[in-house]
Amino acid sequence: MLHLRPFAIALSRGLTLCLALAFSHAWAQQPAASGERVALPQAPLPLEDLRTFAEVFDRIKAAYVEPVDDKTLLENAIKGMLSNLDPHSAYLDPQAFQELQESTSGEFGGLGIEVGMEDGFIRVVSPIDDTPAAKAGIEAGDLIIMIDGQPTKGLSMQEAVDKMRGKAGTKITLTLVRDGGKPFDVQLTRAVIKVQSVRSQMLESGYGYLRITQFQVNTGSEVGQALAKLRNTNGGKLEGLVLDLRNNPGGVLQSAVEVSDHFMTRGLIVYTEGRIANSELRFSANSADASEGVPLVVLINGGSASAAEIVAGALQDSKRAVVMGTDSFGKGSVQTVLPLNNDRALKLTTALYYTPNGRSIQAQGIVPDIEVRRARLTRDSNDNENFKEADLLGHLGNGNGGADKPSSQKAQNEPRLQDDDYQLSQALNLLKGLSITRAK
Incomplete structure (x- = not known):
C-alpha cells in the first residue's frame, strides 16, 4: 500500500480508469501531522451566497418528491463546485481515492x-x-x-x-x-x-527499443535497469535507441523527472507555476547519464499526455533527442491531491508545468521535430528477389574472395517489431542514418 502524505502531485487527466499519484520532494518534506491542511489565501466569505445555498438546501429537504439525506445533498454540492472547474479537478469519495492509490502501484481493476x-x-x-x-x-x-x-x-x-x-x-x-x-x-x-510500465528489446544489432506505457512510482528505476540490460545484450554499447511514449497517458511526475534525467546530464527538466505555497517547483538533471549519450529518437502521438509530454518536451528542448510522430495530447496542468476527513480527498488543479524553454503545452501539446503519421505497411508481391547473378550457371566468382549470395540462400528473417509499425521503422531508419554520418 502506498503511504500517503498530506500533499501529493498527480499528473493524470481526471477521474479515469488509469489515475496516477505522485509526490514532489518539496511537498514530501512537509510534516505529515494528522489533520494538517494546505494554507490557502484567506478571503471574506460571501455571506449572501451562503444564505442562498442554505435556503436551497432547506427547500430541497422539505419539498423534493423523495426524501434526500443531508450527506447526499452535501456531497452533491461538493461535486457541483468542482464540476464547473477544469476537467481534471474532482471530489474523490473513499472508493475513488482508494482506486487512485491502487493505480499508482500498477495494478487495478x-x-x-x-x-x-x-x-x-x-x-x-x-x-x-x-x-x-x-x-x-x-x-x-x-x-x-x-x-x-x-x-x-x-x-x-x-x-x-x-x-x-x-x-x-x-x-x-x-x-x-x-x-x-x-x-x-x-x-x-x-x-x-x-500494468508493466517499461518494456525493452533489441530491434536490430546495435539498436534498442524502450517503451514506457505509463509513469508509475518505480518507472524511473525500471528504465535504468532496461538501459543496462540493452547495453549488455549488445556487448556493452548501443548505436541508437527508440524511446516509445505513444499512447502513454502520463502518471507520476517524479518518475517523468527520473526518466528524463537518465538521458540528460545538465539543465532544467521541468518547472511548475501556481498560486499556492510550494507549487512553484524546479527539477534539474544531474551529471550521471544512464544512457551513455546514445543517439535517441522519441516517438509520441495524440495519446501521449502529461508526464509523457514532460519527458518529450525536456529531451526536445535540450536537443538530446529527435521527437518523431504526431502532436501530443496537450495536458499541461498539475493536480494536487488534498486528503480530507473520512478517507476522502480533493484532486485539484493547482499549477501548470513548463518545458525547459518555458513552453506551456496546455491545450497545445508537443509538436514533433519530424512528423510521421501512422500508416499500414504492406509487402510488395514482387519484392522477393527471385534471381541473382550468383544463380547463373558458370558465373564469375567475387574478385575479393567474398562468398556467393544466390537468391536460394537468402535468409528467412523472423518477424520484427518494426516490420508492422511504420513510425517505429522510420525512427530506426533515422538512427541508422545518424550512425552512418557519425562514423565518417
Whole structure:
C-alpha cells in the first residue's frame, strides 16, 4: 500500500480508469501531522451566497418528491463546485481515492483504458498495452457513445468510469464511433489490470527499443535497469535507441523527472507555476547519464499526455533527442491531491508545468521535430528477389574472395517489431542514418 502524505502531485487527466499519484520532494518534506491542511489565501466569505445555498438546501429537504439525506445533498454540492472547474479537478469519495492509490502501484481493476471528456462525450485517450481494451482493438480517439446500451451523453466522467469498472470476469459492451464513422459494438471482459510500465528489446544489432506505457512510482528505476540490460545484450554499447511514449497517458511526475534525467546530464527538466505555497517547483538533471549519450529518437502521438509530454518536451528542448510522430495530447496542468476527513480527498488543479524553454503545452501539446503519421505497411508481391547473378550457371566468382549470395540462400528473417509499425521503422531508419554520418 502506498503511504500517503498530506500533499501529493498527480499528473493524470481526471477521474479515469488509469489515475496516477505522485509526490514532489518539496511537498514530501512537509510534516505529515494528522489533520494538517494546505494554507490557502484567506478571503471574506460571501455571506449572501451562503444564505442562498442554505435556503436551497432547506427547500430541497422539505419539498423534493423523495426524501434526500443531508450527506447526499452535501456531497452533491461538493461535486457541483468542482464540476464547473477544469476537467481534471474532482471530489474523490473513499472508493475513488482508494482506486487512485491502487493505480499508482500498477495494478487495478477495469478495462485498461484512459478516457477524457470532449463535448460531453467520453473519448478514448489511450488504451493500455496488454489489457482488455487494447486486445479488443480500441484505439486512441474513439468516442464511447454507449455503455451497455446506455448513452454516455450527459454522464460525468466519474459516472462513466464507475459504469466501466466492475469485478474481473464480468462482461461489458461499449458502443464506439471511430473517425466519424458508423457506431459499432465491442464486448470486453473486465480484468485485474497489471500494468508493466517499461518494456525493452533489441530491434536490430546495435539498436534498442524502450517503451514506457505509463509513469508509475518505480518507472524511473525500471528504465535504468532496461538501459543496462540493452547495453549488455549488445556487448556493452548501443548505436541508437527508440524511446516509445505513444499512447502513454502520463502518471507520476517524479518518475517523468527520473526518466528524463537518465538521458540528460545538465539543465532544467521541468518547472511548475501556481498560486499556492510550494507549487512553484524546479527539477534539474544531474551529471550521471544512464544512457551513455546514445543517439535517441522519441516517438509520441495524440495519446501521449502529461508526464509523457514532460519527458518529450525536456529531451526536445535540450536537443538530446529527435521527437518523431504526431502532436501530443496537450495536458499541461498539475493536480494536487488534498486528503480530507473520512478517507476522502480533493484532486485539484493547482499549477501548470513548463518545458525547459518555458513552453506551456496546455491545450497545445508537443509538436514533433519530424512528423510521421501512422500508416499500414504492406509487402510488395514482387519484392522477393527471385534471381541473382550468383544463380547463373558458370558465373564469375567475387574478385575479393567474398562468398556467393544466390537468391536460394537468402535468409528467412523472423518477424520484427518494426516490420508492422511504420513510425517505429522510420525512427530506426533515422538512427541508422545518424550512425552512418557519425562514423565518417
